[in-house]
Amino acid sequence: MLHRFATFVAGCTILLVLAGSLVTSTASGLSVPDWPTTYGWNMFTFPPQHWVGGILYEHSHRLIASTVGFLTIILAAWLWRADPRRWMKWLGVAALGAVVAQGVLGGITVLFFLPAAISTAHAGLAEIFFCITVAIALFTSPGWIRGDSAVKVDDRVLRNVATATTILIFAQILIGATMRHTGAGLAIPDFPLMFGHLMPTHWDPKIAIHFAHRVGALVVTLAAIATSAHVFYHHRGRRELTRPAALILGLVGLQVTLGALTVLSRRDVSINSAHVVVGALVLATSLVVTLRSWRARFPQGVGNLLQNLPHRRQVLQKVPNTQVYP
Amino acid sequence: MRLQNFWISTVGLALAASMVACGGSKETSSTSATPESPAGTAAGQKVDAATAGNVTGTVTVDGAVPKNEAIKMNADPACMKANKDPQFQETYMVGSDGKSLGNVFVYVKDGLGNYVFDAPTETAKIDQQNCRYHPHVFGMRVGQKLEIVNSDPTMHNIHAMPKTNSEFNTAEPMPMKTEHVFNTKEVMVPFKCDVHGWMNAYVGVMDNPYYAVTDKDGKFELKSLPPGTYTIEAWHEKLGVTSQSVTLGAKETKDVTFTFKPVGASATN
Numbered sequence: 001m002l003h004r005f006a007t008f009v010a011g012c013t014i015l016l017v018l019a020g021s022l023v024t025s026t027a028s029g030l031s032v033p034d035w036p037t038t039y040g041w042n043m044f045t046f047p048p049q050h051w052v053g054g055i056l057y058e059h060s061h062r063l064i065a066s067t068v069g070f071l072t073i074i075l076a077a078w079l080w081r082a083d084p085r086r087w088m089k090w091l092g093v094a095a096l097g098a099v100v101a102q103g104v105l106g107g108i109t110v111l112f113f114l115p116a117a118i119s120t121a122h123a124g125l126a127e128i129f130f131c132i133t134v135a136i137a138l139f140t141s142p143g144w145i146r147g148d149s150a151v152k153v154d155d156r157v158l159r160n161v162a163t164a165t166t167i168l169i170f171a172q173i174l175i176g177a178t179m180r181h182t183g184a185g186l187a188i189p190d191f192p193l194m195f196g197h198l199m200p201t202h203w204d205p206k207i208a209i210h211f212a213h214r215v216g217a218l219v220v221t222l223a224a225i226a227t228s229a230h231v232f233y234h235h236r237g238r239r240e241l242t243r244p245a246a247l248i249l250g251l252v253g254l255q256v257t258l259g260a261l262t263v264l265s266r267r268d269v270s271i272n273s274a275h276v277v278v279g280a281l282v283l284a285t286s287l288v289v290t291l292r293s294w295r296a297r298f299p300q301g302v303g304n305l306l307q308n309l310p311h312r313r314q315v316l317q318k319v320p321n322t323q324v325y326p
Numbered sequence: 327m328r329l330q331n332f333w334i335s336t337v338g339l340a341l342a343a344s345m346v347a348c349g350g351s352k353e354t355s356s357t358s359a360t361p362e363s364p365a366g367t368a369a370g371q372k373v374d375a376a377t378a379g380n381v382t383g384t385v386t387v388d389g390a391v392p393k394n395e396a397i398k399m400n401a402d403p404a405c406m407k408a409n410k411d412p413q414f415q416e417t418y419m420v421g422s423d424g425k426s427l428g429n430v431f432v433y434v435k436d437g438l439g440n441y442v443f444d445a446p447t448e449t450a451k452i453d454q455q456n457c458r459y460h461p462h463v464f465g466m467r468v469g470q471k472l473e474i475v476n477s478d479p480t481m482h483n484i485h486a487m488p489k490t491n492s493e494f495n496t497a498e499p500m501p502m503k504t505e506h507v508f509n510t511k512e513v514m515v516p517f518k519c520d521v522h523g524w525m526n527a528y529v530g531v532m533d534n535p536y537y538a539v540t541d542k543d544g545k546f547e548l549k550s551l552p553p554g555t556y557t558i559e560a561w562h563e564k565l566g567v568t569s570q571s572v573t574l575g576a577k578e579t580k581d582v583t584f585t586f587k588p589v590g591a592s593a594t595n
Contacts, residue, residue, distance in 0.1 A: 031520035033483045033495040040497065050481050050499075052402040053521040113485075113493050 002078055003140040009071045010133040014280060016068050017126055019061040021276035024180055025269045028054030029114050035107040038062070065103060072099045075136065083140070085299075091136060098129040116181040123177035127170060127283055134284045138291055147295060148240055154296035158230055158241075162290040165223040169283045172216035175209065176279060184209045185272075191263040217256055224252045224282075227289060240292055248285045254278055370442050378550040379574045383582040385432065385544045385560050386425040391418040391588045397524040404480035405457035405522060415524065416462045417564050419542060426544030427586065429463045430562050431514060431530045433537035434548065435569060437556035443535055446470045449505075452517070452527060454482045454498060459517060459527035463563070465537040466529055468511055476502040481521055488515040491531065495520075514561060528563055553578070560584040 023029050031054030032038050038046040038055075043062055051059055072095050079092030102125045109118040138144055179185055184206035188194045195201045200211055231238075231245035258275040265271050394414040399405035419428030450466035452459055455477040466472055474496065476482050482498040491508045498504070508515065508531040519525035530537055538546040540560075548558070553576045559569035565586040572580055 027523055028520055030485050030495050031483055033485070033497045039481060039499050052404070052480060054401075054523065055481060055521050056401070113487075113495060 002082055003137060003142070005078065006075060006133065006137040006140050009068070009075050010130070010137045010284075012064070012068050012071060013130045013133045014277065014284075016061070016064045017130060017280045018273060018277050019057070019064045020123075020126060021273040022269070023057045023061045024119075025267070025272040025276075026054060026057050028057040029119070030058075030110060031055050032058045032062070032110070035062075035110045062106075065106065069099045069103060072096050072133075075133075079136070085139075088136075088139060091132065091139070095129065095132045095136060098125060098132055102126060102129055114181070116178070119181040120174065120177045123181070124174050127173055127280060130280055130284060131287050134287055135291060138288060143240055144292075144295065147298075148238075153235060153238060153241065153293065155234060155293065158227075158234065158293045159290075161223070161230055162227050162286065162293045165220070165227045166283065166286040166290045168216075168220050168223050169279075169286050172213070172220045173279050173283060175213045175216050176276075179206075179209045179213050180276075182206060182209060185267050186263065188214070189263065191260045213259075217259060220282075221252050221256060224248050224286070227286070231289070241289060244285050244288045244292075248282060248289065251278055251282045251285060255282055371440060373441055373443070373550060373552045375550060377576040378552055379576065379578040379580070381548040381551060381556075381558065381572055381574065381580050381582060383432070383546055383584065385427045385430040385540045385546065385562075385584045385586070387418075387420060387427045387565070387586045387588060388425070389588045391420060391565075394418055399457060399522070399524070402457065402480055402522060404478060408456040408478070413524075416458075421543050426540075426542070427562065427565075428540050428542040428544060430540040430544070430546070430560050430584070431463055431465060431528070431537065432540065432546045432548070432558065432560045432584070433465065433513065433530055433532060434534060434551070435513075435557045435559040437554050438534055438536070438552075439554070441534070441552065446535070449473045450529075451475065452484075452529070453477055454484070454519070454525070457522050457525060459519075459525055461527070461539070463514075463528050463539050464530075465532055465539065466508070467535065468508060468531055468533050470507070472506045472508070472529070474498065474502075474504045474506060476500050482519050482525070483521055485518050485520055486515055487518065488512050488531075491515060513559075514563075530561070558582065560586075562586060 034040065036043060038059055039050070041047070043059070043066070046059060076092035076096040080089045083089060083092075102122065105118060105122040105125060109115065109122050112118060179187075182205075187204075187206035187210040188200060190196065194211070194214075200207050228245040228249050231241045235241045255275065255278045258271055258278055261271045262268070262275050394417050397413040397415060399409055399413060416429060420426065421428065446467045449471045450464065451473045452461070452464070453475045454460075455475075457478060457480070474484050476498040479500055481500065482502075483495055484498055484504075485493075485495040486506070487493055488508070490510045490512045494506065496504055496506075508529075511531055511533040513530045513532070514528040515531055517527040517529065536548045536551060538548055540546045551574055553574055555571060555573040557569050558572050559567050561567045565588060568584050568586060570582060570584070572582055574580055
């Protein structure tokens with residue numbers, strides 16, 4: 001039940017990322033000038049007939065964010081109360097701290113007219129919070145608790161390549177967010193060439209940021225291919241690794257296509273927003289592979305933890321060496 | 327010791343940077359100094375109406391301008407209701423002759439020396455009506471009150487994005503009237519409504535009363551200018567700026583023409 005709820009929170013968070021990307025794609029970030037109120041109303045009582053134009057996007061984003069914040073409070077409390085792993089309790093607290101900080105950053109960026117640094121930090125923290133919710137969902141899953149990956153997968157190379165890939169994806173998302181919040185999305189207006197050439201013919205800060213994002217896309221693609229290739233070559237029988245490894249290849253392909261279409265469509269709202277969401281999904285998928293590659297380094301025991309699982313009998317039957325949790 | 331060196335280097339660099347910055351601003355002010363101040367203008371002198379003249383003129387465009395961008399107002403039913411016909415941006419207001427250009431802000435950029443001017447008593451006004459700003463381009467004075475009105479049955483926000491004045495973003499629930507004052511000269515300050523992305527306007531904030539916005543026939547008039555040599559600039563939101571020097575004698579009226587070239591050429595006069 002806890003795992004399902006954590007998965008639900010992660011799902012709501014990706015919806016929140018979509019809502020946030022729509023705010024920036026439609027340039028609606030300042031359509032509600034006040035915060036935490038909305039045109040002087042308490043945000044929860046703001047009449048729906050006034051949700052027009054940019055207000056629809058910005059106000060919806062705030063309401064979804066509030067909902068995710070509320071769900072995170074429940075998740076953190078649930079983890080604190082029900083999960084015997086001390087680090088999981090604190091991971092719940094970290095999620096709560098991240099979502100609160102994220103809300104405050106969102107408010108500050110509105111009150112200070114969307115400074116690029118704060119808006120980029122808001123985008124970056126959104127990804128971190130999403131990763132925490134995904135990690136919580138993974139850590140509470142039966143497969144993780146059984147230690148499926150831990151039994152046969154203790155591959156240092158996989159750990160290194162998967163971790164590097166996740167870090168590269170996060171860095172690429174930060175460059176993308178910087179590009180988005182400095183208005184550099186069309187600084188290089190053509191694709192795949194750049195001003196008709198293989199390299200930009202002239203430079204300014206916006207062109208440099210945009211160029212870095214394109215180079216980043218290439219690097220991330222190669223890293224994702226390397227991770228997936230390693231998984232398919234060395235861990236072909238491990239579905240918990242091959243499935244996300246296959247998924248990440250598909251998502252990276254989709255993401256590169258969306259990035260190209262964003263430029264070619266002159267930042268079409270739907271394409272531009274989908275590009276942000278798929279970027280978050282690429283990061284989350286890579287994170288899952290990475291965490292599973294590290295599973296062997298986590299405690300192997302299940303002990304009291306299984307008491308919280310409704311299907312503990314089936315789980316216990318599959319666990320080779322059950323130990324009591326430290 | 328290393329730490330001490332680090333701090334000494336940091337402070338030294340900061341001092342050097344601030345000296346360079348100060349030097350830079352001094353240089354800028356000297357290069358942009360008034361070309362020639364009117365003769366006999368003592369500090370704080372007022373304009374003598376008996377010798378003042380006028381500058382009249384026309385702003386034209388030499389070549390075809392792009393079509394104004396179409397606007398979709400379907401994001402807000404109130405805007406749809408108020409605007410049943412196809413709507414377009416107000417970027418290029420070209421007269422029926424295909425040459426005269428409206429919505430151009432014309433102003434005395436330089437040459438007024440130390441003249442002082444009475445503070446305006448009337449209030450400047452911008453109205454959010456039918457999901458448009460009225461007027462689209464206008465001028466006002468430093469320290470003058472700007473009345474911001476929302477006459478629409480819908481929500482707006484007015485978001486000013488100045489470079490030297492303070493940025494502001496004010497909620498405009500309906501009906502609404504707010505006021506704002508700009509404290510520094512700035513040409514131009516853009517306004518936008520983030521609720522309705524197509525709504526934009528521009529205000530020239532001036533420290534003198536010599537400014538005008540061209541009408542649909544491209545005409546403008548700068549009244550009661552004291553004799554002197556002035557740099558007069560014309561500003562258009564897309565076509566940029568063009569300026570020319572005008573020497574005005576006592577009680578003289580000069581007619582000038584500004585011409586913008588829209589594609590691949592700088593403006594001429």
